[in-house]
Amino acid sequence: MAAQLAGQSLRFGWYFALNRLLDWRSEQLGRGSRYRPSGPVPSLQELLASQGELLLSDALAVRDGLYPAMEDDATAPLRHLARIRQMFADLPAALSRRAANDASSVNAEAAAAELPAYYAQDFHFQTGGYLSEDSARLYDVQVETLFMGAAGPMRRAALAPLASALQGRDQRRVSLLDVACGTGRFLRQVRLAYPALKLKGLDLSRAYLEEARRHLGELRPVEWIEAAAERMPLPDASVDVITAIFLFHELPPEVRRAAAAEFARVLRPGGMFVFLDSLQLGDKPEWDGLLESFPYRFHEPYYQGYLSDALEAMFAAHGLTPELTSTPFLSKLMVCRKAVPSPG
Numbered sequence: 001m002a003a004q005l006a007g008q009s010l011r012f013g014w015y016f017a018l019n020r021l022l023d024w025r026s027e028q029l030g031r032g033s034r035y036r037p038s039g040p041v042p043s044l045q046e047l048l049a050s051q052g053e054l055l056l057s058d059a060l061a062v063r064d065g066l067y068p069a070m071e072d073d074a075t076a077p078l079r080h081l082a083r084i085r086q087m088f089a090d091l092p093a094a095l096s097r098r099a100a101n102d103a104s105s106v107n108a109e110a111a112a113a114e115l116p117a118y119y120a121q122d123f124h125f126q127t128g129g130y131l132s133e134d135s136a137r138l139y140d141v142q143v144e145t146l147f148m149g150a151a152g153p154m155r156r157a158a159l160a161p162l163a164s165a166l167q168g169r170d171q172r173r174v175s176l177l178d179v180a181c182g183t184g185r186f187l188r189q190v191r192l193a194y195p196a197l198k199l200k201g202l203d204l205s206r207a208y209l210e211e212a213r214r215h216l217g218e219l220r221p222v223e224w225i226e227a228a229a230e231r232m233p234l235p236d237a238s239v240d241v242i243t244a245i246f247l248f249h250e251l252p253p254e255v256r257r258a259a260a261a262e263f264a265r266v267l268r269p270g271g272m273f274v275f276l277d278s279l280q281l282g283d284k285p286e287w288d289g290l291l292e293s294f295p296y297r298f299h300e301p302y303y304q305g306y307l308s309d310a311l312e313a314m315f316a317a318h319g320l321t322p323e324l325t326s327t328p329f330l331s332k333l334m335v336c337r338k339a340v341p342s343p344g
């Protein structure tokens with residue numbers, strides 16, 4: 001536990017410094033964020049205290065044997081540094097797009113024409129949206145810099161409900177599908193914790209799936225599926241656990257509902273759905289201003305609507321009953337269960 005906490009603290013310090021450096025560089029380029037939210041914003045101390053709580057609860061779960069300690073990024077330092085350099089090199093172009101409110105660089109990618117219009121945009125003003133290899137290579141370092149190293153620990157909060165669901169079960173007979181698996185950061189944590197689980201990772205981006213495949217390279221194979229969350233090429237009632245991390249805030253409201261219906265279709269009766277995404281308005285009312293400002297800094301066309309969408313009711317309406325909700329740091333974790341039909 002002490003080693004995990006020490007590693008996490010170093011990791012936090014590193015990404016905190018990068019976060020500040022990125023803001024400083026943006027100001028220097030004359031492109032700092034000018035948005036002033038109307039709602040309350042937490043102080044830096046409040047944010048850090050909440051992040052500290054997240055790291056502590058992760059370390060306690062490791063101490064209690066729920067899942068293994070988190071790997072750090074120091075395992076491939078040269079690659080990590082190259083990606084940071086690339087992130088800073090890409091910053092002027094991303095900030096120019098933000099200033100011009102232009103989220104169309106994705107259209108230079110051949111795949112854009114075949115993908116739904118709601119998806120073919122430069123999310124976060126990333127060059128190439130989710131479609132280019134460069135975007136897939138930069139994504140993790142960008143997200144960790146934004147969250148001051150807390151993206152990984154927030155994802156790991158979704159491991160705790162898995163630990164209780166899998167207790168006493170034969171892993172080889174349990175299947176888990178991570179929808180919108182991105183670069184595979186969560187699936188790698190799952191694979192390290194459960195070497196024999198049947199894992200599937202689904203995403204609309206071929207480039208991100210490629211990065212995920214590389215990232216899980218030496219571990220036991222995962223089935224990779226290039227498809228949309230709202231139209232999954234999987235049979236009814238064929239999966240035991242579905243996870244979806246940082247997906248729903250990027251979907252238009254009608255696609256959110258179509259995805260919820262699709263998850264309910266694919267889950268086995270009694271199966272578990274683990275949702276982890278951004279906080280919503282009112283989850284931590286004194287932080288509402290921070291949430292409000294996010295889509296002004298990063299292109300997030302559906303985030304405003306997401307912030308007040310009635311997610312619990314939406315999942316329940318599709319037969320996924322929320323059983324547990326918590327709010328680790330900047331995220332909201334919800335565990336839902338698909339009902340088992342009563343006999344007769």
Ligand SMILES: C[S@@+](CC[C@H](N)C(=O)[O-])C[C@H]1O[C@@H](n2cnc3c(N)ncnc32)[C@H](O)[C@@H]1O
Binds near residue numbers: 186204205
């Ligand atoms: C913010 S990223 C989150 C990725 C990953 N779950 C994580 O924790 O980092 C959103 C991901 O959702 C994928 N995505 C967005 N809309 C999708 C859809 N309709 N179907 C499948 N994947 C989608 C994107 O390609 C991207 O990889």
